Amino acid sequence: MAPHDDQPQVNDDSIASESHGKPISNIVIFIAMHTEALALVNRFQLIEDHDSLFPEGVPWVRYHGMYKDLHINIVQPGKDPALGVDGVGTVSASLVTYAAIQSLKPDLIINAGTAGGFKAKGAAIGDVFLTSEVAFHDRRIPIPVFDLYGVGKRQAFSTPNILKELNLKIGRLSTGDSLDMSAQDEASITANDATIKDMEGAAVAYVAELLKVPVIFLKAVTDIVDGEKPTAEEFLQNLAAVTAALDEAVAKVVDFINGKCLTKL
């Protein structure tokens, strides 16, 4: 199905062509966890939207403001109303991305967050990856064609200049709703040729493609999946420090985007 190099592919079908020529003015940054977003909210001096764009009663959060020539929106699932934890995972991510696109009509979506990394594929704690391709690793449907639908392989928007100028690592991202990794997940992650593993990316890509908005992914490695430490422990231990690396990378990407049109990324 997909080419086997690790360069992002131009994905013109999924993007309204008229948006290519003018500078990007409106971006949505989807970040699943509050901790991951906080430094960026402060850096860009965004304010929380209390007269929400979202339906009454949902916990979804938007921070927004102008930074240079960009209207920046950080959107998040917020805290689960019953349990008080961040609404991680593909269902919340797809809903918030959908609602944000419908309300805000962004030129570009950035999904930023933390991820597990595979040292066998070159990932180390604190690395920030730009993603070439995303896929699911926990949607196994062993019926012809449904199997491909389940895997849901999609290209990120091609950003060769960001990759070159900002000296980011690049790799494939595999998404599933579990923080741990079962043997079946591992086999699918290997089949997806993934360097990093998260809980939202492929769902954000699905919605972005459905609504024809280009999407890129910035993922910072909090834990080594094929290492010796338990994932949950390593994740919690590194979350704050790695979030700082993510913040730096997102800031550099936003500075690079400012004033440019999509084709210059």
Next chain:
Amino acid sequence: MAPHDDQPQVNDDSIASESHGKPISNIVIFIAMHTEALALVNRFQLIEDHDSLFPEGVPWVRYHGMYKDLHINIVQPGKDPALGVDGVGTVSASLVTYAAIQSLKPDLIINAGTAGGFKAKGAAIGDVFLTSEVAFHDRRIPIPVFDLYGVGKRQAFSTPNILKELNLKIGRLSTGDSLDMSAQDEASITANDATIKDMEGAAVAYVAELLKVPVIFLKAVTDIVDGEKPTAEEFLQNLAAVTAALDEAVAKVVDFINGKCLTKL
């Protein structure tokens, strides 16, 4: 967390109380697969909505019309634009349910569809189950509180009169994005005390709770998960025949609902 009997629980917090007193007038039936919906579309003489409520370009489908005193909407994810198969699974289900609630403000959601059944828990091919409780079996997040968020256990709206009058079976439903069942899925399904297994229910429940609309589930058994035949083969073999049983059950439930208010279900 949850009471251990199999009667659906009244779930008043999630429902706008003013809707209790008046007869139900507007229902949304979410059905993931076209084959599962076809007989119902014909039975209720619904027409396809070509001036769609949904955003341009999405494959989502709505059939609607009046049947007795009810405005019936059947909504579906439709065919994946790239692959042409029905958009099964939790991401599509949550998006379509969300968009349908936002547009149609239904009094009640019915998630109807096929499911795998466990013979050890009393399920047989062609059985139609009303669901007491739903949960996910493929969202393992081994961090305190996040673990409960991942499982996402929710009660269906309490319908003791439907259960008694229509002589349906009742059981718990466990949802995951794979048609097969890994050892980890099996352990979670056992922990969820589930009699049936599907690919959408818990996601529909999540969205319904978020937007405070009561939801019930009607699931017809196409395959025996703890039997000898491979799931995919048995599913495809029985899909058409079991869909007829589902059609009958949904029709009886809709007839029962007609003219009643929520508290009489």
